[in-house]
Amino acid sequence: MSTAGQVIRCKAAVAWESGKPLSIEEVEVAPPQKNEVRIKILFTSLCHTDVYFWDAKGQNPLFPRILGHEAGGIVESVGEGVTDLEPGDHVLPIFTGECKECPHCLSEESNMCNLLRINTDRGEMIHDGKSKFSINGKPIYHFLGTSTFSEYTVVHVGQVAKIR
Template structure:
């Protein structure tokens, strides 16, 4: 979805031609001069919000917005020399959020790679590089529900289910899943969903439904639809 959004160039300055893709799992083929954190053969996940490990944000437990490697959708080149590593017929093709994973090979700043266990299957663990970590991290690191709390998760796609898993891990006693697709209910149960609300089944706004269900409202709510009308 993210890649389609930028391919359609909605709401931003288009940077083309470029290689899209921001989720992947891969194996290091080679490393550049001065790179000591990784060696060829290491299994890695690319992350578009990297860490230089030196700036104030990287040293803080309250932020992950690295001064050097935070997401930048307009930068289509490498940070070090301002040049692209991709070409066709001698003409540059731009990078995308420092990852460009829709390719067999890509070139990524070492700060935008996370080393992983080589036993982890790359075709599954690749989801951790964006969708799963987004939802899980939003719950565990931002919402921080406490044991026994009631939490509502709006939107039960990959991000929403990951947020629900984080809520379950935190010990929430009641987890309310909200989605327009009734088929999402059964899948959500596997991630700790105790109640399911489909706004289409009610004549009143969904927030009023939840207030009545919970006798006053939830302790935490995590919005995972990406829709301002949700």
């Protein structure tokens, strides 16, 4: 049964506040919109970067949020404008994305995309400025555009690498 275009529910590890234990919660995950992909996460890992931002060291804390940025999964559904990925594709969400249009992406000397460069303060999607995660209508913020500590996540298509 296809869930494309529908809100789905899944489990996610939510950081409600700095340094407090993660809490396994049932979250709603909105469908992907323009230039977005919803991914079923199969494997994820904990990195020191997740711990650093979970502890809110040296940055503006943004909570509640779903951490995680190192993972592998399968495309579950795609939003409008996504042409190079389809449901069933194996992918890696990546936090340093490429829009493939800005001067940095068109250069052979830089991967610091103007649109998708690392932004730890952004907790919403680029296209519509909204979080794709919520609990009872309350938004749960994204992390590094990937939020892989969830069974499903939504990312910008420029932050997805297709793998065999």
